[in-house]
Amino acid sequence: MGNEKVLEMKNITKTFPGVKALDKVNFSLRKGEVHALLGENGAGKSTLMKVLNGIHRRDEGEIILKGEPVEFESTKQAQNAGLAIIHQELELIPHLNVAENIYLGREDRKGIFVNYKKLYQKTEAVLDMLGVEIDPRAKIKDLNIGSQQMVEIAKAVSQDAEILVMDEPTSSLTNQEIDILFELIERLKEQEISIVYISHRLEEVFEICDRVTVLRDGEFVGEVETAETDEDQLINMMVGRTIEDRFPEMKFNPGEEILRVDNLAVPGEIINASFSLKKGEILGVAGLMGSGRTELAKSIFGVYKEKTGDIYFRGQKLKIDSPADALDNGISYLSEDRKDEGLVLGLPVADNISISVLTTMLKAHTFINAAAEKELAQKYIDDLSIKTPSEMQLVKNLSGGNQQKVVISKLLSTKPEVVILDEPTRGIDVGAKREIYNLMQDLVDNGVGVILISSELPEILNLSNRILVMHEKEIMGELDAADADQEDIMKLATGRRNQ
């Protein structure tokens, strides 16, 4: 890695009506380096990348690419200049195969036909260069997310991209897939490709990034060499204050049993699950991707029609055939996918918060009580400090952390006695994470039974009272969080039973 700068962004300022999204931000990228761009949600990372990519026009500042000042007016121009962005939501065509996707619109032709022989040869060459083992003839829809991301990267490389922007590339990958991605990133570095790496996971930054630039509220906070900093300093730079600990000291006061699951089974999803949950405790559920954690939660929440086994609430057998039944019985569920399953993005904050309890606050038994609805929304906006201009703001305009708080408000509005949280802190920033942890303590203090599903083992270990570990649709064992460590969990998660 040389010191040659491939990209320099100087004093970039961008104002949206009423908001200064970027204020004199600097960013530079060396040839062949991986440069982390850190900041809480709303800090301006995406805006900066959109300015770079030609989606937004900057108000001030300059962009120098390989020594030349540039001004992209479209993403196409940026792409031609060697810039590629790998978005969180991948942009591949599911029914086409790998090769067709990589060379979409740039296929070699034989007359009017696609020259498939050459297409597959070229694709294999690119995949080989990246050391990726994927069949060029496989359809995208048959690949897992990790492999799809590799295809997206291969596509960028095949377009001679010299700068790759990766926006939270690991957010939906398993640990194993993350390892493969990191190997790939190393190989890209060898090809002298420079990478802008946007992530919330600090461990990853220390694992693969050379330098870090931190933004906060649209301002440039600083640029540091990864080797010369630590997690505490970076968090400090990101949030502008010292966060004492990543996790609060949780206090549990387990009471009587509130939920018992007895031999619950769903064909193809869950094999005979049995466990119990007490009031005022947090039961962690760990397991690898695809181990059935989410399915276990959903089967308790009434999502699956075909199921056997029993669910008892306060010792009484429940019949739960739909989410409505579960909510009626005080069981609520926070989905791991807030955009797809949690929110109606095109509706206001208030409508999203009140949707589950709308019929409990009617005027003349018929009409929505607008005043009561507003009051409810305002209560949660205050309680959870949701950052929004008003309760009528559309949810799609909020940052990830605030969107998550809206979904949580919706759950809380039903006054649940059992709360199942599925990856509650996925894709949200450090500050918001901490707030959600504190909220979990509040729930426990109020005698709610909490089930916490998380891929992040430190989260499970630090926040739970007891831990269930799943493997291949089955509960493998239970651990006491006080004397378990990551290794104990991984043993069970990879299929080795407790003695």
Next chain:
Amino acid sequence: MNNLSSNINKKNILEILNKFKTGIGLLALIIILSFLSPYFLTIPNLLNVVRQVSIIAIVSFGMTMVILTGGIDLSVGSMLAFSGAISAGMIINSGLNVFLAILIGLAAGTALGLFNGIAVAKAKLPAFIVTLAMMTIARGFTLIYTNGRPISGFEKTFRFFGAGYLGRIPVPVVIMFLLLFVIYILLKKTPLGRYIYAIGGNEKATKLSGINTDKIKIAVYALNGFLAAVSGIILTSRLNSAQPMAGEGYELDAIAAVVLGGTSLSGGSGGVIGTIVGALIIAVLNNGLNLLNVSSFYQLVAKGAVILLAVFLDRKSQQQ
């Protein structure tokens, strides 16, 4: 700072213009036509336009709700014909009381809509296919029931609904505005309306919020069948005849009115106020071109062009 505030003002004005753009379009059309034809802006002509629009508008209200949930209903024209024919048959052939006959006609339309809803919500079939099938099935039922011949010649009581007046206002217009009001309130002020928007925005999330989304969808399709039946009965009454091929192509006019009115075809945003304006634009355009003696062949082209232009402008304004 001055610059910034004038920017914000400009943005507000643009937003307001954007919100009322269909209304502004309608107004512009009316102004232009009032210059081109002296007869256009007279009360008899305007009443004539709203009376003409009432039948398609009532169908469009139902269509708006269906489209808001992210669905579509191609069978409205056939359901309309079937309901009209049933009511007519009950009066003429079976000699039933007019009001009872109307109730049976409304029930028939509602039942067909209910079937659509169950097929879409419970059997999870695509709305396009289900209602395409219903379009031919209901048309078939109508032809079977009427033997392919019109049922004509009603008494005064039945004719009132399509041809009568309340003061100077035609009865269909009164019914249309009544339904517009009721559906507007339903969509904006009741939980059912909220759920309709929510389902169109994100059905999965709505279901996980504890809403029985299947029930809501079935209700919407049934309501749509009911409104098609209302239209069918008014049309039968106005023409003094139930035509077996009545309402052919109405589904496309209704969809056009909904889209012109700014309701998104993918669901989740829009409303009936836009739809009535959309329906009026089509009706005013037809009326104006008639007054100007433009051949109906050209009118078809003009109608299509206006729909294209409106949707194009809508896209443009959303991109900005």
